[in-house]
Amino acid sequence: MTLPEPARAFLAREGWQDALSRPLAGDASGRSYARLTLGEKIAVLMMSPSPDEVTHFENVGRWLLSNGFSAPQIMASDAPAGLMLIEDLGDDLIFDLVEADPAREAPLYGAITDALLALHRLAPPDFVAPLDATGLGDLTRLGQDWAPLLSAEAATEVPDLVTTLAARLDDLAPVLCLRDFHAQNMLWLPGRDGVARLGLLDFQDAVAAHPSYDLVSALQDVRRAVSPEVEAREIARYTAARGLDPDTFAADYALLGAQRALRIHAVFARLCLGAGKARYVDLMPRNWALLHRNLAHPTLAPLARAVGAAFAPPDAPLIERLKRECGTRPMR
Incomplete structure (x- = not known):
């Protein structure tokens, strides 16, 4: 893998200039990743277009580690350049483990809930x-610009309705929510103990x-169908x-599920139309089904x-049309 010059300079400063690199699967963002091997040492290079993203990742990661959770150790970072060298936690994604052996779904999702319970006993970092x-409603405004209407x-009514309904959420103290909390962003680390067995990525x-936000994110996973029983x-x-x-x-869970699904619906359309990533529209029907399952709750009738x-x-027909138009509306 040929790395860009800023990344090569960063690795040289950190003594990794002779490392072998190969790409790791990316996600829906503009970030990219490379696995580095230098003798017996391994690490992951994260390259982000956003300096603020790198800083926030580092801050949240250190907080998680200090509280006994498994986030990648930060080995080096250059936030202005959008670069970070982090611990390689391996390849045992929860998604892959459950797909390979469905019998593991129940115990592994039990471990996910245990980790959330431990996380939610702590006050979020300041x-x-x-x-x-208001923020929950604003996150759904993307639909006005990108979702097929x-x-x-x-x-235009949808974001304000989400805001109004969210203002009535059960009065529970806020907790740290990692947001992109699903089976492709969690690793199983059986050699560790307790909640540290769940490796956390992409926070x-x-x-x-x-x-309820991260619980919905884990249990209503658009990328894989979590069984209703689990x-x-x-x-x-x-x-x-x-x-x-x-x-x-x-009721809270249904609202947060609907809010997430509304945003995801628009994001997937944008990834296809604006970023040329057609594969995401194939997930839209499953997301649509999750959206309407949540909307069936009586409190969400409006x-x-x-x-x-x-x-x-x-x-x-709509999926095929989106694929034909893929990449025709570049994002600015």
């Missing part, structure tokens, strides 16, 4: 921004938010462990009506 009701007027967008069991375990009212938490009027369902 350097993370809050994701409040039935009614632009109805689409540069972490915020302080409602406790989802129900882990929700019940979480509410019981925290002494929460199940009905109230179910939002369900607005969404039904605003957005075109991602049926087969």
Whole structure:
């Protein structure tokens, strides 16, 4: 793998100039990754277009490590250049382990819930921004610009409805939410103990938010279908462990699930139309099904009506149209 000159200069400063590099699978962001091998040493090079992202990743990572969680150790960083050298936690993604052996889904998702419960017993660090009701609504405004619409007027109503509904969320103290918290961003580290067995990745967008946010992210994973039995069991375990009212938490969970699915719907359309990444539109039908499962909760009836009027369902003809138009609306 040929690295860009700033990355080569960074590695030379850190004594890794002779390392062999090979690309690692990226994600939906503009970040890229390389696995480095230097003799018996290994590391991961993260290259980001955002200096702030690198700084936040480093801050959140150090906080997680100091509280007993497994985040990659920070070996070196150059935030202005968007570069970071981090510990390589291996390849045992929860996603891959469960796909290879579905019998492992229940115990591994139990470990995910255990990690969230431990995380949520802690006050979030003061350097993370809050994701409040207004912020939750604003995150869905992307749909007005990128999601295929039935009614632009109805689409403008959706963010304000999300904000209004989110203002009524159960009054639980905010917790640290890693946000992109799903099976492809978690590693299984069986040689470690307790919550440290779950390796955490991709937390540069972490915020302080409602406790259901990351639970929804893990259990309503658009990339793999978590079994209904496991989802129900882990929700019940979480509410019981925290002494929460199940009905109230179910309403909160449905709202945060709907909010996430609305944003993901628009993000996937943008990744195709604006970034030329057609593969994401194949996930839109599953995300759409999750969205409407959440919207079926009685407390979300006004939002369900607005969404039904605003957005075109991602049926087969729409998916094909998005693929034909892939990359035709470059993002500025």
